[in-house]
Amino acid sequence: MVFKILVVDDEESVAVALSRHLARDGYQTSWVKSGEEALEKLFQEDFHLVFLDLFLPGLAGISVLEKIKAEFPEILVIILTAYENVKMAVQTMKMGAFDYLTKSCDMEELRVLVKKALETKKLRKEVKSLRAEIDRHQEAMIIIGNSPQIQEVRHLIQKVSEIDHCTVLIMGESGTGKELVARTIHRRSARTKNPFIDISCSALPSSLMESELFGFERGAFTDAKNRKLGLIELADGGSLFLDEIGTLDHSMQAKLLRFLEQRSFRRVGGIKDISVDISVIAAANNDLRKMMEEGSFRHDLYYRLNVFLIPVPPLRKRKEDIPLLANHFIHKFNQEFHKSIKRLHPSAEQVIMGYNYPGNIRELKNIIERAMIMEERDVITIDSLNLFKPPGTDALDLQHHGLDHMMGEEKALNEKLPLRELERQYIISVLKETDGNKAQTAKILGIARSTLFKKIKEYHLADNDE
Ligand SMILES: Nc1ncnc2c1ncn2[C@@H]1O[C@H](COP(=O)(O)OP(=O)(O)OP(=O)(O)O)[C@@H](O)[C@H]1O
Ligand SMILES: [Mg+2]
Numbered sequence: 175m176v177f178k179i180l181v182v183d184d185e186e187s188v189a190v191a192l193s194r195h196l197a198r199d200g201y202q203t204s205w206v207k208s209g210e211e212a213l214e215k216l217f218q219e220d221f222h223l224v225f226l227d228l229f230l231p232g233l234a235g236i237s238v239l240e241k242i243k244a245e246f247p248e249i250l251v252i253i254l255t256a257y258e259n260v261k262m263a264v265q266t267m268k269m270g271a272f273d274y275l276t277k278s279c280d281m282e283e284l285r286v287l288v289k290k291a292l293e294t295k296k297l298r299k300e301v302k303s304l305r306a307e308i309d310r311h312q313e314a315m316i317i318i319g320n321s322p323q324i325q326e327v328r329h330l331i332q333k334v335s336e337i338d339h340c341t342v343l344i345m346g347e348s349g350t351g352k353e354l355v356a357r358t359i360h361r362r363s364a365r366t367k368n369p370f371i372d373i374s375c376s377a378l379p380s381s382l383m384e385s386e387l388f389g390f391e392r393g394a395f396t397d398a399k400n401r402k403l404g405l406i407e408l409a410d411g412g413s414l415f416l417d418e419i420g421t422l423d424h425s426m427q428a429k430l431l432r433f434l435e436q437r438s439f440r441r442v443g444g445i446k447d448i449s450v451d452i453s454v455i456a457a458a459n460n461d462l463r464k465m466m467e468e469g470s471f472r473h474d475l476y477y478r479l480n481v482f483l484i485p486v487p488p489l490r491k492r493k494e495d496i497p498l499l500a501n502h503f504i505h506k507f508n509q510e511f512h513k514s515i516k517r518l519h520p521s522a523e524q525v526i527m528g529y530n531y532p533g534n535i536r537e538l539k540n541i542i543e544r545a546m547i548m549e550e551r552d553v554i555t556i557d558s559l560n561l562f563k564p565p566g567t568d569a570l571d572l573q574h575h576g577l578d579h580m581m582g583e584e585k586a587l588n589e590k591l592p593l594r595e596l597e598r599q600y601i602i603s604v605l606k607e608t609d610g611n612k613a614q615t616a617k618i619l620g621i622a623r624s625t626l627f628k629k630i631k632e633y634h635l636a637d638n639d640e
Contacts, residue, residue: 346486394443
């Protein structure tokens with residue numbers, strides 16, 4: 175990057191000498207004779223640094239400084255005057271000048287100062303972009319929603335994050351925000367500066383899971399050429415997030431239970447007990463209680479984890495949060511896609527409100543993301559939503575089995591229909607086409623027969639209902 179410097183001085187000899195000198199150091203320089211010219215130039219071109227003489231004809235240097243700081247606060251200004259004047263120096267520094275030099279200073283001093291100024295500028299820019307990064311991160315951590323259910327979740331998060339050393343169990347359907355809850359607990363707690371380590375229990379087979387969690391000693395098995403620390407050890411001082419805990423097999427359940435009870439463990443192949451100070455946050459999207467009753471999840475582990483339960487409700491049980499969430503995602507994707515979509519069109523909002531979100535908030539987020547990619551106007555209209563298919567129709571080729579087509583003569587794709595209604599009509603039309611043949615209907619819809627039966631029941635489509 176080439177830095178651009180503007181010299182403002184009515185004494186041509188000084189201005190030219192200074193510009194040439196700086197140009198030799200690789201800076202791009204320009205000079206002007208008055209404050210008025212300086213401001214005009216700054217409006218036309220981007221500069222990083224300005225050398226400003228205080229005694230100028232016309233607009234006084236001090237007023238030029240004031241204007242520069244008001245209009246271009248990013249630009250660094252170094253004051254250059256013929257006479258040493260401490261009072262003036264203090265005043266200009268207070269007004270935001272970077273430094274103050276007399277024209278009798280030696281060139282080396284000046285070069286060092288320029289270098290320092292521009293480094294400061296680079297640092298400021300880095301700090302600014304880091305701040306923006308942090309803000310983005312924090313923004314992503316906001317739990318949106320006003321429903322009593324989500325307020326209760328927030329209340330529980332607040333309570334548990336005040337406690338050190340907690341064990342929390344977060345339960346909810348897929349996409350309801352369990353991970354967001356876990357991260358928020360960590361961020362609000364006193365452990366926030368220490369690591370938050372997350373592991374998805376379903377990602378690894380049990381044999382690897384053990385060494386991933388507890389680590390191993392050198393020589394513990396053939397490939398163990400060096401000691402490796404496990405995630406539990408890496409989380410020391412912080413929080414360990416065990417996602418999809420219901421997928422752990424019996425032997426890992428037993429090992430995890432032992433760790434939770436003793437808060438110490440041995441690395442695989444090790445003989446030493448290692449203690450750690452961690453909060454454990456577990457999440458499950460399946461019915462752990464049912465798994466426990468069926469015998470696939472240990473009672474003792476269930477109760478050990480269930481010290482503090484945070485149930486995260488599905489989106490269809492808190493529909494009043496949908497518009498808030500939708501707006502939140504519109505804002506988020508505006509920033510990401512450099513768009514300026516204002517809101518949902520009322521008819522699109524009606525569709526969004528009518529849907530029942532089996533994939534919960536993640537699904538709503540995806541729907542908005544996709545609509546925002548499609549949308550060319552500044553509101554999300556029903557047109558950019560109507561590409562998405564009723565659940566279970568993924569396997570269909572919509573070119574041939576498109577909704578319009580399936581609705582036949584009725585041309586019934588009334589744009590104001592909520593999605594559930596669309597889905598219901600779609601199923602009815604396919605059932606009609608197949609003369610009520612459920613197997614064939616399920617095949618055309620691309621869903622399991624059991625799902626079709628569920629839908630038929632849900633929408634009261636049993637023969638006598640139609
Ligand atoms: N209340 C909320 N406010 C804002 N964003 C949310 C909220 N709840 C969830 N999200 C967002 O929805 C997405 C899904 O959330 P998250 O990954 O936490 O769900 P999950 O319950 O862990 O899902 P899964 O069971 O599939 O792992 C994320 O992008 C998350 O930031
Ligand atoms: Mg998750």
